Amino acid sequence: MPKNKKPAGGRPAKNFDPSYAKGGKPARHGSSKPGSRSAGHRGYRAEEAEAPRAKDRWSRDERVSAGRSPHRADRADRAPRDDRAPRSYDRGGRDERPARSNDRDDRAPRSYDRGGRDDRAPRSYDRDDRAPRSYDRGGRDERPARSNDRDDRAPRSYDRNERPVRSFDRNDRTDRAPRSYDRDDRAPRSYDRGGRDERPARSYDRNDRNDRAARPARSFDRDDRAPRSFDRDDRAPRSFDRNDRNDRAPRSFDRNDRADRAPRSFDRNDRPTRSFERDERAPRRDFDRNDRPARRDFDRPGFQDSARRPSSFYPAKDAGAHFTPNDDVVLERLEAEAIQAGDVDGVSFGDLGLGPNVVRVLAELGAASPFPIQAATIPVVLEGRDVLGRGKTGSGKTIAFGAPTVERLMSLWAQSGKAGGKRQMGRRPRALILAPTRELALQIDRTVQPIAQSVGLFTTQIYGGVPQGRQVGALQRGVDIVIGTPGRIEDLIEQGRLDLSEIAITVLDEADHMCDLGFLEPVQRILRRTAKGSQRLLFSATLDQGVATLVDEFLVDPAVHEVAGEDQASSTIEHRVFVIENREKRDIVAQLANRKGKTLVFSRTRAFAEDLTDHLEDFGIRAVALHGDLNQSRRTRNLQQLTSGRVDVLVATDVAARGIHVDDIDLVIQADAPDEYKTYLHRAGRTGRAGKEGRVVTLIPRNRQRRMTDLLDRAEIAAPFEFLAFGEEAFPEDAPGYVAPVAEVAEVEEAVEVEASAAPEASDAPEQEQPDTADTPDVLEEADETIESDDEQQTV
DNA sequence: AAAAAAT
Numbered sequence: 069m070p071k072n073k074k075p076a077g078g079r080p081a082k083n084f085d086p087s088y089a090k091g092g093k094p095a096r097h098g099s100s101k102p103g104s105r106s107a108g109h110r111g112y113r114a115e116e117a118e119a120p121r122a123k124d125r126w127s128r129d130e131r132v133s134a135g136r137s138p139h140r141a142d143r144a145d146r147a148p149r150d151d152r153a154p155r156s157y158d159r160g161g162r163d164e165r166p167a168r169s170n171d172r173d174d175r176a177p178r179s180y181d182r183g184g185r186d187d188r189a190p191r192s193y194d195r196d197d198r199a200p201r202s203y204d205r206g207g208r209d210e211r212p213a214r215s216n217d218r219d220d221r222a223p224r225s226y227d228r229n230e231r232p233v234r235s236f237d238r239n240d241r242t243d244r245a246p247r248s249y250d251r252d253d254r255a256p257r258s259y260d261r262g263g264r265d266e267r268p269a270r271s272y273d274r275n276d277r278n279d280r281a282a283r284p285a286r287s288f289d290r291d292d293r294a295p296r297s298f299d300r301d302d303r304a305p306r307s308f309d310r311n312d313r314n315d316r317a318p319r320s321f322d323r324n325d326r327a328d329r330a331p332r333s334f335d336r337n338d339r340p341t342r343s344f345e346r347d348e349r350a351p352r353r354d355f356d357r358n359d360r361p362a363r364r365d366f367d368r369p370g371f372q373d374s375a376r377r378p379s380s381f382y383p384a385k386d387a388g389a390h391f392t393p394n395d396d397v398v399l400e401r402l403e404a405e406a407i408q409a410g411d412v413d414g415v416s417f418g419d420l421g422l423g424p425n426v427v428r429v430l431a432e433l434g435a436a437s438p439f440p441i442q443a444a445t446i447p448v449v450l451e452g453r454d455v456l457g458r459g460k461t462g463s464g465k466t467i468a469f470g471a472p473t474v475e476r477l478m479s480l481w482a483q484s485g486k487a488g489g490k491r492q493m494g495r496r497p498r499a500l501i502l503a504p505t506r507e508l509a510l511q512i513d514r515t516v517q518p519i520a521q522s523v524g525l526f527t528t529q530i531y532g533g534v535p536q537g538r539q540v541g542a543l544q545r546g547v548d549i550v551i552g553t554p555g556r557i558e559d560l561i562e563q564g565r566l567d568l569s570e571i572a573i574t575v576l577d578e579a580d581h582m583c584d585l586g587f588l589e590p591v592q593r594i595l596r597r598t599a600k601g602s603q604r605l606l607f608s609a610t611l612d613q614g615v616a617t618l619v620d621e622f623l624v625d626p627a628v629h630e631v632a633g634e635d636q637a638s639s640t641i642e643h644r645v646f647v648i649e650n651r652e653k654r655d656i657v658a659q660l661a662n663r664k665g666k667t668l669v670f671s672r673t674r675a676f677a678e679d680l681t682d683h684l685e686d687f688g689i690r691a692v693a694l695h696g697d698l699n700q701s702r703r704t705r706n707l708q709q710l711t712s713g714r715v716d717v718l719v720a721t722d723v724a725a726r727g728i729h730v731d732d733i734d735l736v737i738q739a740d741a742p743d744e745y746k747t748y749l750h751r752a753g754r755t756g757r758a759g760k761e762g763r764v765v766t767l768i769p770r771n772r773q774r775r776m777t778d779l780l781d782r783a784e785i786a787a788p789f790e791f792l793a794f795g796e797e798a799f800p801e802d803a804p805g806y807v808a809p810v811a812e813v814a815e816v817e818e819a820v821e822v823e824a825s826a827a828p829e830a831s832d833a834p835e836q837e838q839p840d841t842a843d844t845p846d847v848l849e850e851a852d853e854t855i856e857s858d859d860e861q862q863t864v
Numbered sequence: 865a866a867a868a869a870a871t
Contacts, residue, residue, distance in 0.1 A: 504867065532869050555868040562869095586867070673865060696867060722866055743865085 412443045420446040422475050425522040430471060433515065439464035444629040445605075446472045449573075450479070454604045454626035456579075456619070458611040460639065461753020462729070463631065465607045469575045470516040473499050476603070477548060478523050480572055492546050496570040499549040500598060503577045504587060506531040506553055506700060507707055508727040512577060513551045520549055530566065532556040533700030540565050554582075554590040561597060571598035574622075578726045579606035580614045580746065588617065595622050609753060610746040641756035643787035645766045645776060652794040653767055654680060657739050658687040660765060660798055661717045666710060666733045668754050669719040671695075672740035680739060681719045691717035694724050726750045729757060738766040741775075745782035752785075765798070 417427045417438055430436075438446065441459030448455050449472035459465050477498055501516065503509040509531045517527045528542035530552030539556070543566055550557070550566070560566035574595060576582050582591050595604070595618070604623050606615055611630075619626060648656055657680055661667045669684075671677040674695040684691040692706035692715050703723075710718040711730050718724070719739075725747055733755045742748045748766075755762025766787070768776050773789060780787055792798060 506868085536869095553868055555870090557869095559869050581867090584867090590868070725866095 412438060412440050415443050417442075417446070417471070420472075421450045422446065422471055423478065423523065426471055426475055426519055429519050429522040430467065433467075433518065435464070435467055439468075440631040441465060441629070442468040442471070444631065445469065448627045448629065449473065449603075449605060450476055452476065452603055454623040455606070456611055456615070456623075456626050456628040457605065457607040458628075458630040459607075459609065460631070461609045461750060462757030462759075463609070464758070465577070465609070466512055466515045469501075469577070469605050469607055470512065471519055473501070473549070473573050473575060473605070474516065474519045474523060474525060476573060477525060494544055495546040495548075496567045497543070497547050497550040498570050499573040499575070500557075500568060500571045500594075501549065501551040501575040501577065502557070502582060502591065502594065503551070503553060504581050504726060505723050505728075506533060507694075507703065507723070508577065509552050510704070511727065511729060516549060516551060525549060527551055530557050530560060532559070533703075536560065536565075554587065554594060557594055558590055561594070568594070568597040569599060571602055573603045573605065574598050575605045575607065576618070577607050579608045579618070580610050580612055581608065581726060583614045583618060591618070592621070610749055612746075639756055640759055640761045641752055642761070642763045643752065643766075643780075643785050644763065645768060645780075645787050645789045646792035646798070647770050647773060647789055648767050648792050648794075650769045653739060654683040655794040656767060656792060656798075657737055658684050658689060659794060660735070660737050661691070662687065662689055663716075663735070665716065665735060666713070666730065667717045667735045667737060668710075668724065668730070668733050668751075669717060669737045669739055670725065670742075670751050671719060671721055674721055676740065677719045677721050684717055684719065689717055690715045691719055694718055694720035696721065696723055722747060722751070724754065728754060730754070731757075732760070733757075734760075734762050736762065736764045738764070741766050741768045741772060742779070745779045748779060748783050748785070767792075 415438060417430055417435070418424070420438060420443060422430070435442075439459075441457060441463050445455055445457045445468045449469065455469075457465060457468055459468065480498070501509075501512055503512055509529055513527055513529050520527050525548040526542075526546065527549040528539060528547045528551070530539050530543075530550050532553060532555050536556065536559075540560065543550075543560070557566060561568065576591065581587065601624065604618075604626075606618065606623070606626075608615075646656070657669060661669060661684060669677075669680060669691075671680055674697045677693045677695045678697070681691045681693040692709050694703055694706050698706070706715075706718065707724070707728070707730070709715040710733075718730075722742075725742075727750075736752055736755045738748075738751060742751060752762075752764040755764065764787075766776065776789075
């Protein structure tokens with residue numbers, strides 16, 4: 069049989085070997101034996117039905133993987149998407165499996181084929197794609213008893229046995245056993261956030277570190293944290309409020325709970341009496357301001373902390389802390405080392421300590437001279453110090469850490485006398501850059517790779533959703549800088565294919581987000597794999613005390629830098645809030661997005677992102693989606709379509725909220741309002757980049773106005789609230805003769821007074837004034853609690 | 865709810 073099949077194998081060869089021209093018959097063969105053998109199934113069925121599709125798909129994927137855009141604009145269309153959906157399956161490998169099932173139908177013949185693996189040649193094509201499967205097939209070959217495809221599965225079971233290999237990894241995870249311990253630790257960690265468990269450890273660390281005479285101060289800082297945690301508690305309460313809202317039936321109970329909120333209960337009782345509401349607001353705002361201060365505390369710990377601490381904590385901290393705490397030091401430095409934008413004038417990258425090659429590449433990348441945040445952090449990174457960097461969205465943070473990281477690696481290399489050597493196979497990476505999303509990791513690599521290349525260093529991307537083969541191959545060849553996302557990086561570490569023991573510099577981009585639940589622990593595990601005491605850089609536009617956990621464990625005496633005067637108020641972004649009927653949301657989004665220019669629409673869920681995308685297309689607006697339900701090639705392609713201008717509208721979840729840079733997005737529409745002020749800032753930051761102008765529009769149901777006001781307060785953003793119904797002009801101020809709404813001065817003053825009594829600052833008055841436009845009060849009146857709960861249900 | 869591994 070095999071021999072016979074060898075000829076059969078000749079079939080595949082027919083394309084190459086004329087001698088089998090006789091085999092031309094084989095083609096006929098196929099025709100003659102369509103359903104049966106290799107000839108049959110491959111020639112016809114495979115080619116006609118499956119093969120072609122598969123090829124198309126592969127080719128598309130290949131193009132994508134090659135970074136090319138699809139040939140046709142059509143791809144932006146749904147049809148392609150439909151195809152893509154299956155692709156996602158394909159990647160899962162499942163789609164192909166059905167195909168296989170077909171093959172299996174043919175397999176009866178194949179069982180014959182077995183003798184003739186030639187048939188497999190064609191399969192081999194599939195196999196090429198399916199590396200792992202090839203293994204499976206190896207198994208199959210062995211399986212004489214193939215008659216049962218399921219036997220094949222048995223081989224799979226082998227595969228699984230192989231997987232067990234993974235399981236071995238997991239055995240390695242015996243480490244995990246420890247991990248499990250770690251997890252035990254984790255639980256505590258969560259507590260740690262409370263800060264307690266780790267703290268003892270920290271206390272040890274501090275003993276180690278020991279400058280700790282000062283650090284006792286830190287301990288004070290920790291005390292500060294306690295308060296911070298309280299700040300969070302303030303926020304938490306909000307979340308609680310929301311929870312309560314969910315529970316609203318119980319609200320009556322809530323009110324009981326609200327013993328705390330006496331004021332509120334009053335409001336509700338009097339509810340009709342808005343004045344009371346405003347009273348509520350005032351207090352709330354105070355809370356918000358407490359939050360704000362929290363932010364400022366970060367900047368100016370000493371003063372504000374003492375001012376806002378809960379009385380029970382106030383004395384102790386103040387007394388002990390009196391302003392030496394290490395954390396506070398960090399915070400103080402944030403303030404102390406703020407750089408003035410004007411200070412950068414006339415400074416060049418070369419002046420900052422970067423080498424000529426790096427400078428040249430930066431120029432090629434369009435960075436002729438340093439932005440403030442870059443001027444601030446580059447020299448410090450080159451010194452080898454740990455750095456916390458905060459620069460607003462679009463201010464050039466990637467280069468701020470990327471360029472000096474490369475330069476620093478070179479100088480370290482030079483110091484060790486290894487400079488100028490050839491690329492060493494298998495050498496371990498010395499720098500690690502972590503990002504929260506694959507797109508961001510990819511984007512960072514696009515900036516860092518050319519810089520690294522200019523000095524002979526190699527980078528590689530390590531992120532999920534893509535076969536790991538290439539990534540592993542790159543690591544084996546030797547890479548200097550690894551840029552990626554936590555999941556795959558951990559995966560490869562566990563597989564023993566990535567060794568971080570020589571990492572000398574670790575960068576966390578969007579560091580505060582990397583400290584969020586779900587990210588923090590993987591990030592901690594990864595950081596623990598890096599060289600102890602190595603340099604760490606944390607960057608984010610919204611860097612706050614949320615990173616304290618990481619700072620305490622992994623950073624030593626970090627320098628804190630931000631750019632003075634770079635707040636949202638000074639930004640080039642215009643903010644608007646439209647109060648709408650939820651049912652009109654999709655139509656209004658379409659109305660707003662129906663324009664020239666790139667528009668980014670944010671949705672809270674993946675499903676709604678898809679829904680909106682479809683709706684936009686129904687309106688004849690070409691749009692693509694970006695969210696975690698898409699396979700990576702679609703994600704990459706869809707984002708690329710916006711970048712290239714092939715499509716003007718991208719509907720995304722918060723996967724696109726942070727870091728993603730697309731030139732000339734001039735409108736951001738938040739179809740769903742964000743829950744966190746930081747999210748608002750990051751989403752908004754997709755526009756107005758590098759000093760360009762942009763608009764941000766947020767759609768909210770009327771019951772969300774108060775929450776939105778709170779959020780904007782925290783974000784320190786001034787935005788007018790306006791009613792908007794589908795079909796109404798969204799930007800009336802652009803029309804001639806438009807008169808802006810006037811604030812109700814009396815009410816604003818009233819609110820300010822209350823605030824003034826509770827908090828020293830009254831500087832926010834103007835900000836409040838914004839939301840309190842003539843329209844807003846009416847809206848608030850209508851914001852009945854009942855309606856609110858209903859709408860929230862709908863919204864959430 | 866989303867993101868981050870894979871299956």
